[in-house]
Amino acid sequence: CGVLTVEIEHVDAATLEKLEQQGVDCQPKASTIRIIQDKYLQKVHFSRHAIPMPKFMQIDDLxxxxxxxxxxxxxxxxxxxxxxYDGRGNAVAKNEDEIPMAVNALGGYSRGLYAEKWAPFVKELSVIVARGRDNSMLCYPVVETIHRENICHIVKSPANVSWKVLKLATDVAYKAVSSLEGAGIFAVELFLTADGQVLLNEVAPRPHNSGHHTIESCFTSQFEQHLRAVVGLPLGDPSIKSPAIMYNILGEDGNVFELSFGEPGFLLANQLISRALRIPGASVHWYDKPEMRKQRKMGHITLVGPSMGIIEARLKSMLREETEDDQPPAAPRVGIIMGSDSDLPVMKDAAKILREFNVPAEVRIVSAHRTPEMMFSYASSARERGIQVIIAGAGGAAHLPGMVAALTPLPVIGVPVRASTLDGLDSLLSIVQGKAECYKGTELCKKA
Incomplete structure (x- = not known):
């Protein structure tokens, strides 16, 4: 064969190593599969490469x-x-007396166990990383994953976190994948703690549930990207075309049974799919598995739309969680952007005034030099998403309004923000020398 890749990491690594010795091109490399399929070896490997993660240790007895x-x-x-994986292989001991129960739930010490310090996370994040045969790497935007009974339930793309967290998450993911061998897609699961730390949870060397949304929401899906990577084609653009929510269709029935009309688990899934098919921007993926079990992933539904607020309203409608008082939020007509949350004290006044006049607006942190791909995606898609004008704060990134104006036909209002140096003069000069189509702020501003 030309290239041999894996659908899941739980394969015979020794056989892959023998195939490599015989000249078979395996991607990712057998050494990577061997490391990742053993979660303890994963931890040891990444700790040697100074990847931040919860503390851990092997346990062989009580x-x-x-x-x-x-x-x-x-x-x-x-x-x-x-x-x-998929919720299997984890147990929690709330105190010393519960250790035997947790160990027994996992099959005993002979199965091979380790202990890990509890990570008091506030969000779980994931980054899909593509690595080419030439070691080139591209990261998809950071997403938030919401779990139910330790199984991925919902994925929100992009994650609603600060630019600092986005950078930390991307850096950890990039560093982790850089330490491995071979080409392909890697999913890096992360914990975000209350104090702003980003810790590695685990890595999967394959297309992953947290990346399924990319089929509809990104220019290059994770599946196409994996094939590009392993055969040596140029990596595709991982940028977001649209915000998205991926909802996993999980088996609801407690018993194993053959799928057939009339079975309660299948009927619940069928009702959910029927509602999804009536919702704008919803795409249904049914895996056609031969049997349904409780919490088994039977398929997924991806919802895309002009804003996360609208997508969340559509999700509630699909799940029939809306009340009579719920109104789908109006699509934002004004985009308020800034390069850092330090600009928010100035820019929040724009949002306040628009709210007083019932003008729907969205507020985003979009940095011209920290997250240029996100800035490009935001500006180039703004008109298509229904935005009619953009208000761009120019603080430390004095060039943000001009760069955004160059990427969209929409009017862009530049707001110079006083910085610690130059008193915002650089921002003002950058704005007033911008392209003619850009509406310009003409004085240093205390308020947007």
Whole structure:
């Protein structure tokens, strides 16, 4: 064959190594599969490369598990080294007395276990990273993953976090994948803690559930990107075309049964799909698996739209969670952007005034030099999304209004923001020397 790749990492790594010795081109490399299929080896490998993650240790018996509890505190995560995915292979001990129960739930110490310090996360994030055969790498925008019973339930793209968190998450993902060998798609799952840390959870060397939304929402889907990467084609553009929410269709019935009309689990899924097909921007993907089990991924639905608020309203409608008082939010007509949240004290006044006049607006952190791809995507898609005017704050990134104006036919109002140096004069000069079509702020502003 030309190239051999994997659908899932739980394969015989020794066989892959033998195939490589015989000249078969395996992507990613067998060494990467061997590391990733053992979650403990993953932790050891990434810790050697200084990737931030929760503390961990191997446990071989009750004494070792108690020692982990003394070191890490409770609640304590107990995890299987192998065959751990989709919620399987994890157990929580809330105190020392619960350690035996957690261990037994995972099949005992002989299965191969390790303990991990509890990560008090406020959000779970994911970054899909594409790596080419020439070691070139591209990261998809950071997404938020929402889990139910340890299984991915909803994915929101892009994640609603600060630019600093976006950069931290992308940097951790990039560094983690850089330490591995071979080409393909890698999914990097992360924890965001209350104090702003981004910690590695685990990596999957394949197209991943947190990247399914890319089929509809990005210029290059993760599946196409994986094929491009492993065969040596140029990597495609991972930028977002539209915000999106991916909703997993999970098996609802507690028993294993053959799919057929009349079974309760299938009927629930069928009703959900029927509602989805009536919703603008919804795409249904049914996996046609031969049997349904509780919490098994049977398919997914991706919703796209002009703004995250509208998509969330459509999701509520699909799930029939709306009330009589719920009104789908109006599509934003004004975009308020700035390069940093430090500009928010000035720019928030624009949002306040627009709200007083019932003009729907959206507020985004879009940096011209920290996240240029996001700026390009935002500006070039603004008119298509219904935005009629953009108000761009020029603080530390004095050139943001001009760069955005160059990417859209919409009027752009530049707002110079006083900075710690130059008193905002650089921002003012950058704005007034911009293209003629750009509406310009003409004085240093205390308010937007």
């Amino acid at each position: 004494e070792g598990a108690k020692r982990a509890g003394d070191l890490f505190g409770y609640p304590l995560m107990v995890k299987s080294k192998r065959l751990a």
